[in-house]
Amino acid sequence: MPDQDDPRLYRTNSPHIILEIVDPETGRPIAEPGRIGRIVATNLLRRLMPVIRYPVGDLAEWADPRRGRLRLLGRSSDHARVGTAKISFVVLDSRLTEVMDSKEPPLMQIVLRRHHAKDELLVRVAAQVDDPAAAPARCTSACRAATLPTATTSQETDPPRGGGMDDRRPAAAQPPHQQGRAGHR
Incomplete structure (x- = not known):
């Protein structure tokens, strides 16, 4: 869901969806703000065919990791x-x-x-x-x-x-x- 002040700021609107930003080289989660990585998504509601750490194809950085707000920076697809x-x-x-x-x-x-x-x-x-x-x-x-x-x-x-x-x-x-x-x- 986009933020009102900066249209590039997003946060999930569901507690059942987890967005992570991971290092493109190692795949490890990035926790600090300002470091660019790839977005992966997990959907906890899907039980028959779960989506776990699915690469969304976007680059982002954390704006406020405690509140789950990230800044979308563009596509990451290769x-x-x-x-x-x-x-x-x-x-x-x-x-x-x-x-x-x-x-x-x-x-x-x-x-x-x-x-x-x-x-x-x-x-x-x-x-x-x-x-x-x-x-x-x-x-x-x-x-x-x-x-x-x-x-x-x-x-x-x-x-x-x-x-x-x-x-x-x-x-x-x-x-x-x-x-x-x-x-x-």
């Missing part, structure tokens, strides 16, 4: 969901650096959007490249490599759309449900 796939920003950054033959990570902008009722990942990359014609395919390869496995999907059954480009793999390399439909999503 990945994005595109459909049912998860894209790791760390892996994407490293793969783009590798495929662009660069010593430093290229500058990039990641846009997550809905297009024609589907999730879409658009990656804009600014880098000096030797072969500009090969750069789009290299970016698409990096996006696919950054896909994290999930329980409900894999790269082969639900590849993310990288770089906003269509899929130009030969039909034999495509999953059976997509063969003959290159470029159509």
Whole structure:
């Protein structure tokens, strides 16, 4: 529930929900005000399928830990969901650096959007490249490599759309449900 004075200040409105701020490196609770960490939530009401120390995906710091007031500072996610796939920003950054033959990570902008009722990942990359014609395919390869496995999907059954480009793999390399439909999503 937001605070009246500072819209970034929150506190839980239920004694059955516990919010903790934990150190991103160690996972240990942070008790002192002003130290930034990730929010995890526990819901004590859910008995059949409890939620215990669930990572909410936000960064915060304690404003007043005794009263349970925290200041929300932004998102902490190191990945994005595109459909049912998860894209790791760390892996994407490293793969783009590798495929662009660069010593430093290229500058990039990641846009997550809905297009024609589907999730879409658009990656804009600014880098000096030797072969500009090969750069789009290299970016698409990096996006696919950054896909994290999930329980409900894999790269082969639900590849993310990288770089906003269509899929130009030969039909034999495509999953059976997509063969003959290159470029159509």
